[in-house]
Amino acid sequence: MLGRMMDMPLTITHLLRRAASYHAHREIVSVRPDKSRVRTTYGDLATRSARLANALTKLGVKPGDRVGTLAWNHHQHLECYYGVPAMGAIVHTLNIRLAPAEIGYIANHAGDSVIVVDQSLWPLFEKFRASVTSLQHVMVVRDKNEPLPPGTLDYDAVLAEASPDFAWPELPENTGAMICYTSGTTGNPKGALYSHRSTVLHALTASLPDVIGFAMSDVVLPVVPMFHASGWGLPYAAVLVGAKLVLPGPHLDPTSLLDLMQQEKVTVAGGVPTIWLGILALLDAEPKRWDLSSVRTMAIGGSAAPPALIDGFRVRHGLSVTHAWGMTETNPVGTVARVKPHLEADVEAAKALRATQGLALPFVETRHVDDTGRLLPWDNQAVGELEVRGPWVSASYLKDEDAHRWTADGWFKTGDVVTICAEGYVRITDRAKDVIKSGGEWISSVALENALMAHPAIAEAAVFAAAHPKWSERPVAAIVTKPGASATDDELRAHLATQFPSMYLPDAYVRLEQIPRGSTGKFLKTKLREQYGNILLG
């Protein structure tokens, strides 16, 4: 039957056109290593993205080619987020927190032909550049008063010489736009290829009031690095709606971030729990120092946020937290913890719901299965691996690696172990690899950690499995106490005993200066197991 709708593709190119047409004067604030702030606009983003596309074309970059970035959050990185996909090429964000050999493996695996490097990250780049056999050109973003390394191109100088007009191609929406690699705690990192469609649909859905909610009146601070899973899509959502963007560069310490939030009147910030733990500690110490009245919400994701963190901001500082869950393979936000209106009345229950991973975003679907792949009931009891599907969930890794991560019926196996309640809230009890199997029972390390971090003396806690001659595994807690505070093993045991049966309580407490962290700021339990995994064997 004739009569149809226009076949307009959902592309990053449209976001760029929209930014130029409607929000040309909206500001992008970039913090440089010397803490000075550079102010550009969305109009600049549009013309500089075109200049970048012209420059890359001249360097031989063709549709489908990969352009790597090794960079902090700043406007040049944002230009790569837009200019590279809009020309039909693929931007590949390299995670600077990985070991150099790993970054080299990743850049080579993706076949990056050009890499855009921050000058301040040059020492890191030098450690792996030789291993990237596909590399043809290096563009350096100047951020220090030093000459550029020989044989490199000055990013800003090259753009200044390029034409500000580029005839953006009309791309099919399934065109690849961006590659992010998983942080890969087991085996080699795997690449996820985001499409224009997945990126745009994610930005649109993340902007819904019940997800993070973005409006043109917002001032968005992606604390999360742009080399993590598209900076959670914040750089795309902000441009979609015309919000001001604040890009913090390398300054991710609590004081710098709080200064930035106050001075730029940030309304929405997003980052991993460890960032917010530091900020909460500083706010607790100096509650009057910053005026954060502009802040509408702080999005926390990347790993499960302890309820004590969410509640600490809410109760002691009147700051709202939006707790979200996602993965590199979900482009990245999959669920968000919004309390349904009819569940708000029970204050304690609502508090608990805000600390779950929450409800699937529209168009994402969740389910969980037992070891045999059997679907489990949404009864808040049955524990199993979370599986997801949706238009911004990976259907495969680059080069089809690890195909066993997908089910026969097309769902992605997340590796997160969860319960789901009748209302649909997902609650992570563990990463599959962190599950503690003790005498046939599964003990949730996450539940124990959350309870420990609610203790007034505890700053950080990570619970891991230690080998045990009788029970196979038993939980052990690594803890960091707050400055000047202390708690004995007996006190901690008594604290936990009010909430857990005795068989769930850790058999030992290891006191550390800091919990070891992985490249994305998550606690590195593999390291704890390596060091303390035999502590109970005597």
Add this chain to the structure above:
Amino acid sequence: MLGRMMDMPLTITHLLRRAASYHAHREIVSVRPDKSRVRTTYGDLATRSARLANALTKLGVKPGDRVGTLAWNHHQHLECYYGVPAMGAIVHTLNIRLAPAEIGYIANHAGDSVIVVDQSLWPLFEKFRASVTSLQHVMVVRDKNEPLPPGTLDYDAVLAEASPDFAWPELPENTGAMICYTSGTTGNPKGALYSHRSTVLHALTASLPDVIGFAMSDVVLPVVPMFHASGWGLPYAAVLVGAKLVLPGPHLDPTSLLDLMQQEKVTVAGGVPTIWLGILALLDAEPKRWDLSSVRTMAIGGSAAPPALIDGFRVRHGLSVTHAWGMTETNPVGTVARVKPHLEADVEAAKALRATQGLALPFVETRHVDDTGRLLPWDNQAVGELEVRGPWVSASYLKDEDAHRWTADGWFKTGDVVTICAEGYVRITDRAKDVIKSGGEWISSVALENALMAHPAIAEAAVFAAAHPKWSERPVAAIVTKPGASATDDELRAHLATQFPSMYLPDAYVRLEQIPRGSTGKFLKTKLREQYGNILLG
């Protein structure tokens, strides 16, 4: 390069699944002709849509077949909105306000094989049913205590007997979902075919904070009939986010609507200007009678809302209005009048912007052209026809009729005459066919109407072109005064003379009891021209 995102289609089926999984207990309130309220839930919507799909399958309805509706806003109509497209068939909403012969033409043109009719609309149905040669079955929604007409099926009884399980097919997102016909003031009405994709993308984008903004805490009242352009997508957006839905049935008088808004704690209502003019008049007369503190915003569209209306709600009653523009061919919302943050400071300018048609929604694009198709500048001066494109804009009419409404490069010619300012705000100065061409100048009927409706004595005004021996055409104003108020021609001329050059002022004022209205509540200027078009020829 391998590595890709899941190919998950954007379908109404997903919305239905989501409603069942996450919002099964959310309420749908339907007002019946006797003013009683029926309360169902989204869980009911899911199971009853499945029952409807089973019942229709049994009646022989196949994917692609058209199922008509002749109905007010209520849960059964909503079930047709979901069950019919989710089974792969196409729901076709018939506009009950058209002449019976026209409805018959439309139902026949679309080839409706089943029609779902409200019992209270049976007399209307009888007038055209014989002309629908494709019609095979009639299902009647019982809303009176009378026996059903012979040879018809009782909608609710048929559903009660059908299975509540239906294996929804996995539809490609470009599958047709719904047909709406234009109200067709010239020539025969034309059919627009909405797809699953266009419907879902529209619902998603309409839910953004800067468009109408929908959240699960909302209570949404579509005053706009569900037989107009998918009820502006409100029935899809509400289900997408899990908002409570309030469906007013046939009771669209101001008192009934205000009672409903107060009692059901409505947060967002949407309707055409004429509805809100009546409500504003009643609120002005009895400002203390209703508690409307739950209302977050009232969406106005369908035709241009006079600034006096928008400001009347804002200033006198503290009620926010969201002014939007759209057409049947745009599924339907295309632009919305949100004031950008940096334009808020100038209160008068912001007030004027809120009364424009506003900014294109994300993914929609606007431009305007002169008579020769040349692009016009966004300078707030150049007047030309608005053209739009976007993923929820029609690419053709059913049976490819009126193909001249699309440009060679694929934009839809709206027939609206507009200016666009540098910030991108579209302002309608006229419908193309209502433009007044006087001595080579174009006079905006909309600007004159808005100014007249800002006069304290004027309730409604419509300005139209009357033939003139010297100037070819001259403006004439049809006006309705408020009860007990009056204004002489001289007073009105003096009022307008403060805002317009003398050559723009109407040559005559026609005093009426009511401005004639078309089937969608818009003023019918064709009728005015028919009756008064020669008034200046003496």
